[in-house]
Every structure is written in structure tokens, then in C-alpha cells.
Amino acid sequence: MHIEQNILNKVNEWLTPTFDEATQEAITAMMTSAPKELEDSFYKNLEFGTGGMRGIMGVGTNRINKYTLGKNTQGLSDYLHKSFPNEQLKVAIAYDCRHNSDTLAKVVADVFSANGIQVYLFSDMRPTPELSFAVRYLNCHAGIVLTASHNPPEYNGYKVYWQDGGQLVPPQDAEIITIIEELQYNAISFEANENLIQYIDKEIDEAFISSSIENASFNTPQQAKENLKIVFTSLHGTSITLVPDTLAKAGYSNVHVVAEQAIPDGNFPTVKSPNPEEPEALSMAIAIAEETNADIVIGTDPDGDRLGVAVRDLDGKIKLLNGNQTMVIMTTFLLEQWKRADKFQGNEFIGSTIVSTPMMMELAAAYGVECKVGLTGFKWIAKFIKDFPNQKFIGGGEESFGYMVGDAVRDKDAVAAILLVSEIAAQAKASGSSLYQELLNLYIDFGLYKEHLISITKKGKEGSNEIKQMMVDLRENPMKEINGQRVVCIEDYQSSKGKDFMNNEEFEINIPKSNVLIYYLEDGSKICARPSGTEPKIKFYFSVNSHLDNIKNAEKVEKALDNKIAAIISAMKLN
Numbered sequence: 297m298h299i300e301q302n303i304l305n306k307v308n309e310w311l312t313p314t315f316d317e318a319t320q321e322a323i324t325a326m327m328t329s330a331p332k333e334l335e336d337s338f339y340k341n342l343e344f345g346t347g348g349m350r351g352i353m354g355v356g357t358n359r360i361n362k363y364t365l366g367k368n369t370q371g372l373s374d375y376l377h378k379s380f381p382n383e384q385l386k387v388a389i390a391y392d393c394r395h396n397s398d399t400l401a402k403v404v405a406d407v408f409s410a411n412g413i414q415v416y417l418f419s420d421m422r423p424t425p426e427l428s429f430a431v432r433y434l435n436c437h438a439g440i441v442l443t444a445s446h447n448p449p450e451y452n453g454y455k456v457y458w459q460d461g462g463q464l465v466p467p468q469d470a471e472i473i474t475i476i477e478e479l480q481y482n483a484i485s486f487e488a489n490e491n492l493i494q495y496i497d498k499e500i501d502e503a504f505i506s507s508s509i510e511n512a513s514f515n516t517p518q519q520a521k522e523n524l525k526i527v528f529t530s531l532h533g534t535s536i537t538l539v540p541d542t543l544a545k546a547g548y549s550n551v552h553v554v555a556e557q558a559i560p561d562g563n564f565p566t567v568k569s570p571n572p573e574e575p576e577a578l579s580m581a582i583a584i585a586e587e588t589n590a591d592i593v594i595g596t597d598p599d600g601d602r603l604g605v606a607v608r609d610l611d612g613k614i615k616l617l618n619g620n621q622t623m624v625i626m627t628t629f630l631l632e633q634w635k636r637a638d639k640f641q642g643n644e645f646i647g648s649t650i651v652s653t654p655m656m657m658e659l660a661a662a663y664g665v666e667c668k669v670g671l672t673g674f675k676w677i678a679k680f681i682k683d684f685p686n687q688k689f690i691g692g693g694e695e696s697f698g699y700m701v702g703d704a705v706r707d708k709d710a711v712a713a714i715l716l717v718s719e720i721a722a723q724a725k726a727s728g729s730s731l732y733q734e735l736l737n738l739y740i741d742f743g744l745y746k747e748h749l750i751s752i753t754k755k756g757k758e759g760s761n762e763i764k765q766m767m768v769d770l771r772e773n774p775m776k777e778i779n780g781q782r783v784v785c786i787e788d789y790q791s792s793k794g795k796d797f798m799n800n801e802e803f804e805i806n807i808p809k810s811n812v813l814i815y816y817l818e819d820g821s822k823i824c825a826r827p828s829g830t831e832p833k834i835k836f837y838f839s840v841n842s843h844l845d846n847i848k849n850a851e852k853v854e855k856a857l858d859n860k861i862a863a864i865i866s867a868m869k870l871n
């Protein structure tokens with residue numbers, strides 16, 4: 297196999313004494329046994345994606361290891377010193393349940409401390425939203441979480457937070473990358489200053505739990521809370537450290553924790569994928585809910601920022617909701633609470649993303665609040681809060697099972713979202729309704745919106761090129777008609793240009809550029825295509841909708857919409 301010279305140059309650098317023996321030995325072995333893997337490991341440097349940097353653990357510039365993360369941290373330390381001269385810099389660090397997350401967290405802490413930066417390091421694994429909270433609580437300049445969220449076990453990652461508690465957004469991420477790229481590996485200071493590393497745990501936990509309860513509790517009577525039977529699973533991840541405690545403190549005593557999945561384990565042994573987006577992830581919890589006659593099933597991803605919810609439908613069958621459905625239920629509930637408490641001042645907003653359900657806009661309009669819509673990634677919702685300090689954020693979410701209540705945490709937060717969804721379910725049950733019934737009521741008011749996501753995995757350098765090519769093909773041969781419906785508008789977020797085919801007018805898109813295409817069809821359907829920024833995948837999002845006149849017809853209408861999505865998928869040759 298031929299490996300390009302520039303890749304070989306990088307490989308040779310990693311065979312010098314700057315790198316430890318184990319690293320050098322691993323590289324030497326790959327040269328003969330796995331040249332393709334060697335190429336994938338070195339052909340580029342890790343990049344910031346939708347949710348920080350993510351990659352497979354191993355040797356190389358395109359892998360997660362102590363050198364790539366050490367270099368990131370050295371670059372970030374330099375950038376912090378430049379951004380805040382003459383200040384005692386402070387950072388908070390958390391990590392998840394993955395292999396090496398704890399040791400990599402210590403490497404990151406060491407490098408920051410070696411650069412004279414005060415470090416607050418969680419003494420054990422914690423959910424990502426707690427880190428966002430801690431950054432603000434401890435007045436830190438930045439924060440890091442060692443996690444690859446729900447990715448497969450061989451992955452790890454580096455989420456970076458700024459002083460507002462939100463993840464880095466452009467152009468700041470590019471500025472930091474420039475500094476990191478200019479650094480040599482031998483410029484990393486690995487020698488810890490232990491005096492600057494302070495371990496944190498209980499105090500932050502208590503503050504975080506109190507804040508979650510304060511933000512996501514809405515006067516639910518104690519009896520209603522006790523009557524709600526919850527099954528909860530942490531899917532071997534971090535949320536076990538806080539969620540049962542938070543639910544108990546909030547008054548929910550009828551909680552069954554899935555014991556087998558409560559054991560943190562980076563192999564995620566009982567699931568194919570620890571991602572609540574995958575219907576299979578909650579199957580163990582759902583089985584327990586069937587046995588115990590529970591009302592609601594809730595599961596979180598390994599870093600505790602996404603949540604999956606399953607509830608009983610009108611026939612009592614357990615039904616998994618998707619991220620869009622939980623998002624509209626939670627948002628409506630919040631808006632309704634604000635309305636009832638007469639809290640609206642005219643400057644409130646909710647937040648969502650361009651690939652999430654358009655129903656969010658309808659909800660906002662109905663309550664007379666603004667819906668700000670950003671690119672994919674919760675960091676864009678957090679940025680709205682930072683950029684519009686005179687407006688009040690009520691809540692917001694995205695299709696990929698993430699939700700945020702209020703602005704104490706500046707990233708999606710499954711801990712607060714679990715409380716909120718429990719409040720909704722408990723209040724609905726107490727009034728003889730159910731969470732599912734509440735969703736159907738929304739469909740009567742706003743139309744039945746059905747969304748679906750397809751992800752096509754394409755790994756490595758070749759896969760990444762194929763994904764790029766698929767996006768190029770979509771741009772070069774714009775679809776005029778899909779499944780018998782005219783394409784009435786196309787938005788290209790890479791060129792920031794849209795075209796309305798009804799009046800043949802072009803328009804500018806006023807949000808930052810990103811490799812995303814959106815098609816709108818004549819019948820109100822919407823299709824988005826984009827490469828994932830966290831995994832080697834291309835994603836296609838479908839949204840269709842229909843009027844619903846009577847709850848009794850919901851199942852029939854939903855089925856018809858499912859069929860429509862299936863027909864669109866075949867028309868686009870994606871199956």
C-alpha cells in the first residue's frame with residue numbers, strides 16, 4: 297500500500313523520543329500489520345465537530361491519545377493566557393465512564409496546571425451538564441469534558457466549554473485550532489503542579505441538584521409525584537451519579553433503576569449502542585416497565601446530556617417518543633407555565649435547530665414568543681443566550697434527544713429534562729390524562745408532525761470522501777421533484793443561499809455557514825441532508841405533517857405519514 301509522503305513525515309515524527317515507547321512500538325507494528333489504519337490515524341488532525349473533538353482512541357494525530365489531547369490543552373492554555381492576561385485562570389474538568397476517560401482527564405488537568413492554571417477536577421465521573429453548570433458556579437474561564445457521548449466504545453473525545461458555560465463556537469474554535477496546529481508536540485508541558493489541582497464533588501453536586509430542581513419543578517402535588525411509576529436507565533453511563541438522587545430529592549419515590557445498566561462500563565455491554573436515539577437502547581428498561589406496570593421509561597446517554605422517553609399510548613402500549621416529540625411536549629408545558637404565571641414580558645425566546653421539527657416555530661407563534669433557530673449542535677442554542685443578554689431563554693431542544701430548561705446549564709441537560717418530563721407525566725396522570733394524550737392534543741392544535749432520521753455510516757478516510765461526494769452530488773443535481781411533490785425551495789447553508797422556486801427568487805441565509813442542504817416540498821414536507829460532525833455518518837432528516845381532526849384518527853394519520861416518509865426514502869434511493 298502506498299502512503300503519501302506528508303503522512304509518513306508525521307509518522308516519523310511520532311517515532312522520535314518525544315513520544316513514549318509504547319506509542320512508538322504501536323506505530324512500528326501498524327506499519328507492517330495495518331498500513332490502512334496507520335494512514336487513517338495520521339492523515340489529518342482531529343477537528344472540532346458538532347460537540348467538541350471526537351475520535352477513535354489510539355496512536356496518531358487523528359486519534360484520541362495523551363499527545364493529541366495534551367497538545368489541545370497546551371494550545372488552549374496559551375489561548376486562555378492570551379485572552380485573559382493578568383487573571384488567575386481557572387478551568388473545570390469532568391469525565392465520563394469510557395475507557396481512559398479518567399486517565400486522560402488527569403493528563404488534561406496536569407497540562408493546565410503545568411501552565412499555571414487552577415484546575416477543578418471532578419473526583420469521579422459526572423454528567424456533562426454538571427460540568428457546564430460547574431464552569432459558571434466556580435467562575436471558570438473554561439471547562440473540559442472527556443467524553444465521546446454515545447459513540448461506540450473505541451471512541452473518546454474532548455468537549456470544550458467557555459466561561460459562559462456553552463461549548464466553543466466558531467470563530468473561536470478556529471482561533472484555538474490555529475494555535476494548536478502551530479505547536480510542536482515537544483512544547484507540551486505535561487509536568488503537573490499538583491498544588492493547582494483541586495478535586496471537586498459533593499458541593500457541586502448539591503448545588504447542581506438544587507438548581508435542577510428549582511428550574512424544572514412546577515408545583516406538582518406530592519401525591520401526583522408518588523403516583524408516577526418511573527423506570528430509569530443510565531445505560532452504563534454517568535447519569536447514575538445524580539439522576540436517582542435528583543428524582544428522590546424532588547419527591548419522586550416510585551423510581552425503578554435498571555440495575556444491570558446502572559453499572560458504569562465503557563463497553564456498554566447490554567446495548568448495541570448506548571444512544572437513546574436507537575430504539576433498542578431502552579429495551580431492557582421497557583421490559584421492566586411492562587413487568588412493573590410503569591407509566592414512563594427514561595434513559596440517558598453515557599455523558600448524561602441526551603434523554604430518551606417512552607410512555608404508554610392510548611391503548612396502554614409502551615411507545616418510544618423521538619427527540620422532536622419530547623421537545624414539543626416539554627416546550628409547550630414550559631410556555632403554558634409561563635403564561636399561567638403571567639410571566640411573559642415580551643422578550644422571551646425558545647431555541648431549536650434547523651434539522652429539528654418545524655413545530656417549534658408554530659408553538660412559539662401560538663404563545664407570542666420568538667423561536668431562534670441555529671445550526672445543528674446545542675452550542676448554537678447556548679450562544680443565543682450569550683448573544684442576546686436582554687432576552688430571556690425559556691427552554692429549547694433539538695431532534696437528537698437533547699433538551700435544556702432555563703439558562704443555568706448552557707448545554708443539553710438530561711438531568712433537568714428528566715425532572716421536567718416527570719412533572720408533565722405526573723400532572724397529566726393526576727388529571728386523568730397522560731403525557732401521550734398531551735402530545736395528541738398538540739397535534740390537534742398544530743397538525744401531526746412526523747419526523748424520521750436516517751444515518752448512513754461511512755468510516756475512515758475513504759468513507760469521509762464518499763460522504764463529501766454525496767453532498768456534492770446533491771448540490772450538482774438538485775432534485776426538482778420527490779415522491780410526486782415539487783421541490784418548492786432549497787436552502788444551501790454552505791453557500792448561505794436559498795432559492796424559492798415558486799417565485800424564482802434567491803435569498804440569503806443569515807446564519808453561519810455549514811455543510812447542510814434543506815429541501816421543502818409542495819405539501820409542507822422538509823428534508824435535510826448533512827454530514828454528522830460527531831460520527832462517520834451522513835444524516836438525512838425527514839419531516840412530514842398532516843392535519844389531525846380527531847384524536848381517534850391519530851394512529852391512522854401517523855401510519856399514512858410513516859408511509860409517506862418511506863416513499864420519500866425510496867424516491868431518494870436511500871434504502
Ligand SMILES: O=P([O-])(O)O[C@H]1O[C@H](COP(=O)(O)O)[C@@H](O)[C@H](O)[C@H]1O
Binds near residue numbers: 828829
Ligand atoms: O453527541 P452529543 O450528545 O454530545 O451531542 C452532540 O452531537 C449531536 C449530533 O451531532 P451530529 O449530527 O453532528 O453527529 C448534536 O445534535 C448535539 O447538539 C451535540 O451536542
Ligand SMILES: [Mg+2]
Binds near residue numbers: 446
Ligand atoms: Mg451526549
